[in-house]
Amino acid sequence: MPHTNRKKKSSPTTAPGEQKKKVVVHTKRKEVLDEEGWVHVVDTPRTRRSIVSKGAKSLHAGDFELDGVQYINRTLDEMREEFKYWKKSWEADIASVELKKALEGRGEGGVKKCVVLGLGSLQSARREGRRASFTQLAALETLLSIFGLSLRAIRREKIPAVFQEPQFTDTDKQLLRELGYEVVEDPTAFGDIEENSLVYAIHCYADVYKKISEQKRPAIFIGTDVENSGRFTLSETAEVTAKALDEMVKQYEAIDFPQIRHDFSDTKIYWRKNEEAKP
Ligand SMILES: C[S@@+](CC[C@H](N)C(=O)[O-])C[C@H]1O[C@@H](n2cnc3c(N)ncnc32)[C@H](O)[C@@H]1O
Structure with missing residues (x-):
């Protein structure tokens, strides 16, 4: 089970909800900044490819669809x-x-x-x-x-x-x-x-x-x-x-x-x- 800590990090230069995904690599852990400005500290590192492809999906596909x-x-x-x-x-x-x-x-x-x-x-x-x-x-x-x-x-x-x-x-x-x-x-x-x-x-x-x-x-x-x-x-x-x-x-x-x-x-x-x- 991956361990996840959540802490808020805000950026003065990006609109709320528009933070780009950043990956900061420490010795064994990774911090992943999600689109809502939350930093997840993840024990089990995910591959770079899985992070990028998730990001790409949320950029283009949206979270839900109504009338197309x-x-x-x-x-x-x-x-x-x-x-x-x-x-x-x-x-x-x-x-x-x-x-x-x-x-x-x-x-x-x-x-x-x-x-x-x-x-x-x-x-x-x-x-x-x-x-x-x-x-x-x-x-x-x-x-x-x-x-x-x-x-x-x-x-x-x-x-x-x-x-x-x-x-x-x-x-x-x-x-x-x-x-x-x-x-x-x-x-x-x-x-x-x-x-x-x-x-x-x-x-x-x-x-x-x-x-x-x-x-x-x-x-x-x-x-x-x-x-x-x-x-x-x-x-x-x-x-x-x-x-x-x-x-x-x-x-x-x-x-x-x-x-x-x-x-x-x-x-x-x-x-x-x-x-x-x-x-
Ligand atoms: C090209 S978009 C422009 C959106 C925004 N103003 C912009 O500049 O990006 C045209 C918008 O007109 C809306 N629209 C279509 N029929 C409409 C109607 N009968 N009354 C009001 N808005 C309508 C569409 O849903 C669409 O969001």
């Missing part, structure tokens, strides 16, 4: 920690400063509700996917505070901020609700889009953008650059979507979303120019 999507195990507490980490990282990045600068003095009072589509699961087995979703959530909080929709205001004035993402897990929903947001099932959120809405839909698919274009014109739409014709596959839906979006953004002026890694690649902020929104 791979997820990793996370407690609510771990999710809180991870969000705290990526929020801090976003706030320290130049992109966050640039976003605040770009929006200074704009949109005050114009945005009264927020509709967030396709954030992605914060439990995705894809590390880059998780990182993008956490960062997009952190950036959204910056936007909300710029527009005066601080979380305090949301709670006090009950201004709705609605999230819709078919891939959300129960823990995703718990975290978002704890942060003061509403989570709804597809397709409820489309009906929540109004003239005073901020629609936040980063890297969504053509059918999501098509549905957005069929609603009332929101005050602000943040999504994939409409002018980029290569953004969708060449399907019939994609063509219809591209046309509908082109029509929609005629009433808007656009600025680039500040870049951080690929988390906001090809993303624009569209402002409705005229105060009168056309249906």
Whole structure:
């Protein structure tokens, strides 16, 4: 029976739950740092190959699967920690400063509700996917505070901020609700889009953008650059979507979303120019 001691070791440079596996070889024992930051002191040494192959599996396959999507195990507490980490990282990045600068003095009072589509699961087995979703959530909080929709205001004035993402897990929903947001099932959120809405839909698919274009014109739409014709596959839906979006953004002026890694690649902020929104 192998003997295992567990002790916590945290690293300031990696996100919670993202520690890479390290093997420290002593004379006869091995310390194995697992993905949750626990150090296991193992009497019976495992071969290097068995450690590497286990690590590779957890990197690509995830811990469980729902509707064909791979997820990793996370407690609510771990999710809180991870969000705290990526929020801090976003706030320290130049992109966050640039976003605040770009929006200074704009949109005050114009945005009264927020509709967030396709954030992605914060439990995705894809590390880059998780990182993008956490960062997009952190950036959204910056936007909300710029527009005066601080979380305090949301709670006090009950201004709705609605999230819709078919891939959300129960823990995703718990975290978002704890942060003061509403989570709804597809397709409820489309009906929540109004003239005073901020629609936040980063890297969504053509059918999501098509549905957005069929609603009332929101005050602000943040999504994939409409002018980029290569953004969708060449399907019939994609063509219809591209046309509908082109029509929609005629009433808007656009600025680039500040870049951080690929988390906001090809993303624009569209402002409705005229105060009168056309249906
Ligand atoms: C390409 S992913 C983008 C995820 C994340 N925003 C990112 O940038 O990595 C598109 C997301 O849209 C979600 N989605 C698909 N249909 C949707 C719908 N009807 N409403 C909201 N989200 C939807 C998918 O589940 C998927 O997570």
